[in-house]
Amino acid sequence: MTFEEFVSARLGTLVRYATVVTWDPHLAEDITQNVLVRAQARWARISRMDAPELYVKRMVVNEFLSWRRRRAAQSIPLATDTLAGHLPEAPDPSVQRDERDAMLRLIATLPPRQRAVIALRFYEDLAVDQIAEVLGCRTVTVRTHLMRALAALQNALPAPLVTTGEKP
Amino acid sequence: MTRDIEELIRAAQELRADQAPPAERVRAALPRRTAQVKKQRRYGLGGAIVAAAAVTAAIAVPSLAVRDDTGVAATVQPAAPGTAPATASASPAAPAQEPVAAEVDLGFKPTWVPSGFAEHIRTASAADPGNGFGPVLRRVWKQNVGIGDPWTGAELSLSVFSEMAGADVDRSGQPIDVNGAQGYYSPAQNDRKSSVIWHPAQNTVLLLSASKLDISRNDLLRMARSVRPDTGVTGVPARLNWLPDGWIITGTTVSGPSPSQWRAEFSTVRNQPVTYSEKQQKETKKDRLQAAGQLSVVVGLTTDAPPGGTELTVGGRPARIPVRSDEAGRGLLYLVVDLGGGRLLTLVGSGAGLTVDDLRRIAEQTVVEPAGLDWLGR
Numbered sequence: 001m002t003f004e005e006f007v008s009a010r011l012g013t014l015v016r017y018a019t020v021v022t023w024d025p026h027l028a029e030d031i032t033q034n035v036l037v038r039a040q041a042r043w044a045r046i047s048r049m050d051a052p053e054l055y056v057k058r059m060v061v062n063e064f065l066s067w068r069r070r071r072a073a074q075s076i077p078l079a080t081d082t083l084a085g086h087l088p089e090a091p092d093p094s095v096q097r098d099e100r101d102a103m104l105r106l107i108a109t110l111p112p113r114q115r116a117v118i119a120l121r122f123y124e125d126l127a128v129d130q131i132a133e134v135l136g137c138r139t140v141t142v143r144t145h146l147m148r149a150l151a152a153l154q155n156a157l158p159a160p161l162v163t164t165g166e167k168p
Numbered sequence: 169m170t171r172d173i174e175e176l177i178r179a180a181q182e183l184r185a186d187q188a189p190p191a192e193r194v195r196a197a198l199p200r201r202t203a204q205v206k207k208q209r210r211y212g213l214g215g216a217i218v219a220a221a222a223v224t225a226a227i228a229v230p231s232l233a234v235r236d237d238t239g240v241a242a243t244v245q246p247a248a249p250g251t252a253p254a255t256a257s258a259s260p261a262a263p264a265q266e267p268v269a270a271e272v273d274l275g276f277k278p279t280w281v282p283s284g285f286a287e288h289i290r291t292a293s294a295a296d297p298g299n300g301f302g303p304v305l306r307r308v309w310k311q312n313v314g315i316g317d318p319w320t321g322a323e324l325s326l327s328v329f330s331e332m333a334g335a336d337v338d339r340s341g342q343p344i345d346v347n348g349a350q351g352y353y354s355p356a357q358n359d360r361k362s363s364v365i366w367h368p369a370q371n372t373v374l375l376l377s378a379s380k381l382d383i384s385r386n387d388l389l390r391m392a393r394s395v396r397p398d399t400g401v402t403g404v405p406a407r408l409n410w411l412p413d414g415w416i417i418t419g420t421t422v423s424g425p426s427p428s429q430w431r432a433e434f435s436t437v438r439n440q441p442v443t444y445s446e447k448q449q450k451e452t453k454k455d456r457l458q459a460a461g462q463l464s465v466v467v468g469l470t471t472d473a474p475p476g477g478t479e480l481t482v483g484g485r486p487a488r489i490p491v492r493s494d495e496a497g498r499g500l501l502y503l504v505v506d507l508g509g510g511r512l513l514t515l516v517g518s519g520a521g522l523t524v525d526d527l528r529r530i531a532e533q534t535v536v537e538p539a540g541l542d543w544l545g546r
Contacts, residue, residue: 001499002519007195015194016185029189033201036194040202044435044462047500048472048516066359103180122174123181154173 001052003043007036010053018060021119023108027064035059057124058134061116065135099157106156114149121146265439267416268294271403272305275328276374280394281309282387285324286545288313290402291421295331302331302371305402315431315469318423322381324391329373341365346392353385364392403540406432406467409533412526414438415463424468427541431468437461438520461520463527467536471514473502483532489524503527507536 001009011032018028018035039046039056046052107115113135120131128146132139272292289308295301308325310318341352344364351366356378362385363377376392404420411417419435437459474497477490487505492498501524505513513534515527 001497005499007198011195012188012191015191016188019188020181020185023184025187025189029194032194033197036198037202040198044464044517047497047518050494099176100179100183103176104183107177107180107184118177119181122177123185150173153177157173157176 001047003040003047006043006047006052006056010056011036014053014056014060017057017119017123018064020123021061021116022064023115031060031063035063054134061120061134062136065112065116102157103153106153109156110149110152114145114152117142117145118149265296265416265418266294268292268303268418268420270407271401272303273330274307274398274400274402275305275330275372276326276368276395277307277398278309278326278376278391278394279396280391281324282383282391284311285309286311287543288425288545289318289323289325289421289423290543291419292402294416294418301329304329313423313425315424315429316472318421318431323379324381324383325377325379326395327375327377329375330371332371332373344389346389346395351392353389355385356382362388364388366392368395402543404432404434405430405536405538405541406434407535407537408434408436408465408530409535410529411436412438412520412522412530414520415461422541422544424541424544426545429469430538430541430544431466431470433468434465436463436465436517438522440520459519461517461522463515463517463522463530465530465534466514467507467534468512468514469510471504471512473504473514473516477502477504482528487531501527503531505531511536 014036015028015032018032019025022028022031035056039059046055049055107118110118116135117131120126120134121128126134128139128142131142135142269292286309287307288310289306291306291308293304293306295303304327306325306327308318308323310321310323312321339352341354341363344351344353344366346364346366346368349366349368351364354363354365356362360380360382361378362383363375365373365375367373374392374395376388376395378388402422404422408417415436415438417434417436419433421433421435422430423433424430438461440460474490474492477488479486479488481487482503482505485505485507487503490502490504492500492502499518500516501518501522503513503515503524507513513531515531517527
């Protein structure tokens with residue numbers, strides 16, 4: 001597969017993934033473009049890998065978490081007023097959508113690494129050991145990030161919206 | 169009604185993903201971003217070289233200027249129709265690219281390296297006619313290296329730009345003296361990358377870089393200041409006596425843990441001139457080359473080709489043509505030849521009309537000449 005074929009086939013998925021990892025469409029666009037520029041330069045090598053797309057996705061996470069991006073990552077819409085620009089102003093009549101929108105706001109408040117971990121765990125459906133490989137850290141570190149992220153989200157959600165055990 | 173928190177997270181993530189920027193917009197901006205990133209790299213730490221020539225999209229840059237954690241030379245694939253307003257067409261303005269020389273002057277060497285480091289990689293890159301960097305030789309010292317792909321882990325490298333024209337040194341680092349020459353030290357910025365660049369002679373620039381390594385300023389400067397002229401030459405312990413029309417060798421890399429465990433890689437391309445749109449033409453000033461096809465030829469003790477494949481003989485030696493069925497590898501042509509003595513020849517490439525017969529002919533006319541490898545691991 002040439003680089004152009006990869007881009008044609010997978011760019012949509014990659015941009016969506018980057019948006020979930022960064023939680024910021026503008027930053028996702030920036031990071032995706034930078035990563036693709038680098039991937040293009042090394043494509044002869046990347047294309048020979050068993051899973052080029054996984055490698056490129058790893059590049060996206062690393063770019064997001066790299067020092068160059070930390071400042072940008074921290075300035076993504078964490079505040080409600082900024083985030084509001086991306087959300088409907090009026091409350092959604094659907095309770096489920098209220099819950100989802102509340103979660104949308106809360107995920108934005110997570111530290112970048114926790115946000116990346118939950119993106120890999122729930123959006124990409126990766127196992128903890130796979131996430132550890134992507135992030136280049138120990139599985140216990142991933143579990144810690146995951147646990148803290150879930151705890152933070154549970155604690156921050158309005159009580160009626162939270163369930164942690166069996167559904168009623 | 170409540171939902172499990174994981175379901176909520178997934179629902180929110182799907183909603184967020186739906187807010188992703190349009191893929192076509194991202195794609196359309198790639199050529200411009202390519203130019204921006206390469207320019208930033210040249211002006212920044214990664215390149216530490218300031219190109220006076222116009223920097224354009226989709227060009228091959230000397231490996232050092234854009235080499236990152238993988239160390240792969242930055243030869244690019246051609247832009248596909250629709251990706252950018254660039255169209256491939258014959259253009260007399262496009263400059264020709266000279267292949268990398270079979271033997272390259274070493275030029276310089278450090279007489280001191282930190283304890284535990286030894287020279288394990290030498291890579292030579294052909295000049296890109298558009299950027300004025302000239303050919304680049306890069307010597308790399310590492311704590312260890314395997315028999316396969318060498319580009320992992322901490323490294324110290326000395327890059328020799330011996331024919332620079334139309335480019336200048338980035339002066340944004342901290343001014344330092346390197347044996348009487350003005351140099352500039354760029355410390356790591358939480359990325360474990362630091363460098364020293366200096367200008368020891370006319371048209372010659374040296375760049376000492378540390379990557380994935382916490383090295384003190386004193387040690388990096390000590391290594392830089394230990395650099396002395398080296399009158400030796402370096403070559404590749406193999407030779408490609410035939411390539412299809414229009415293909416050239418743009419890079420060679422020799423690596424390994426010891427002289428008996430060497431690995432040699434040739435990076436070859438078939439370039440095509442590209443003419444940009446009128447708008448881009450104003451920015452880029454000139455037409456450029458893009459690699460329409462790429463081929464890697466590796467002689468080593470391992471192969472990264474997939475197992476199996478059709479068996480055949482090439483030059484009287486057992487060989488196989490592995491085929492990758494996964495989507496990513498479907499367009500790649502492989503040929504693996506058992507050279508005997510545990511040594512394998514692996515060819516993998518695609519594009520520019522490359523065929524398995526081409527690979528076979530290249531393999532048949534590849535000569536292995538293991539000599540001049542005493543430097544490996546020293």
